[in-house]
Amino acid sequence: MIDETVAEIRAMRTHSTSAVAVKATRALAELLDREYVTVDEFERDLEHNAGVLRRSNPSHAALHNAMRDVERSIIGEPTSVEDAKQLLQETIDRVADDIETAKGEAAANAAERIEDGDTLLVHDYSTTVLESIENAARDGAHLTVYVTEARPRTLGRKTARVLAGMPRVDVHMVVDSAMGYALRDCDRVLLGITCITGGTYYNRIGTFPVVVTARELEVPVTAVGSGAKTIEEFRFENEFRDAVEVMREPVEDVEIENPSYDATPIGMIDTVITDDGVVE
Missing domain, CATH: 1.20.120.420 (translation initiation factor eif-2b, domain 1)
Incomplete structure (x- = not known):
C-alpha cells in the first residue's frame, strides 16, 4: 500500500x-x-x-x-x-x-463570501473550491462559473464536469489564454491552495497570470484551503513533469519545460480563507 x-x-x-x-x-x-x-x-x-x-x-x-x-x-x-x-x-x-x-x-467559510448572482473564475482542479461553490449553490445562490482549461494536463475539464452536475451553476469553459476575456465578466477569482510559505502563495501552474490579469482588471482574488497548507520553515520544491504533456513529438534544439506550480507573492491575493477564518 x-x-x-x-x-x-x-x-x-x-x-x-x-x-x-x-x-x-x-x-x-x-x-x-x-x-x-x-x-x-x-x-x-x-x-x-x-x-x-x-x-x-x-x-x-x-x-x-x-x-x-x-x-x-x-x-x-x-x-x-x-x-x-x-x-x-x-x-x-x-x-x-x-x-x-x-x-x-474552509469551504464553508468560502461559501459565505459567495453571493447570489456572482460570476466566478476558477483555475485547474481543487476539491475545496468545488465544495465552496457546491455549498453556496445548495444554499440557494445562482452562479456563473468560468473554468480555465488548465493546460497541459487540462484538469479544468474535470472541474467543469463536476460543476456541470451542480444545480444553479452555469458553467463556461475557456482556454487559458482567454482568461482576460472571461475575467471582464467576473466578480471574483476563486483558487485553491497548494502551499503558503515565506510570503509566497504556491498553486498549480497558470495561477500567476490569472492573478496578475485579475488585479489589472480589478477583480478580487480569493484563495481557499485548509490551514495546514500554511506552513513556516518549509522549502517548497517545484516539480517538472514530462515534456510529452506539452509536445508529443520532440523537436530538435527545443528544450521543453513543464513546471507544475506557480509562485505568486501573497500580497497579490486579496483574501485567504482557511478553516481558521478569513484574512484580507
Missing part, C-alpha cells in the same frame, strides 16, 4: 493536495500488519515510511504536516508493540479526519 501510494503521488494521479495527505496517512496502516519485536523497531519503520511518503511530493504542505503529525503523536509514546499499533490506528483516523474537517470548514 505504501509503495503504491508513493508511486501514485509522484505521478500526480491524485489531483487534490488534501486527498494526497489523507491517502498517504491511510497508507501507513500497512504497518499494522507487519511484525515487530520491539517498539524501537516499529518506530524506526514508521519514521522511515513517513519520510518516504513525505518526500514523494516535496511541494505539498498538507502532506508534510500530516506525516509530521503522525510521527510526533507516536514516537516515544508507546511502551509495547501492541500499544504502538493501537496508537498508530487512532492517529491515522484522527489525522485523516482533521484534514477532511479542515477542508470542509
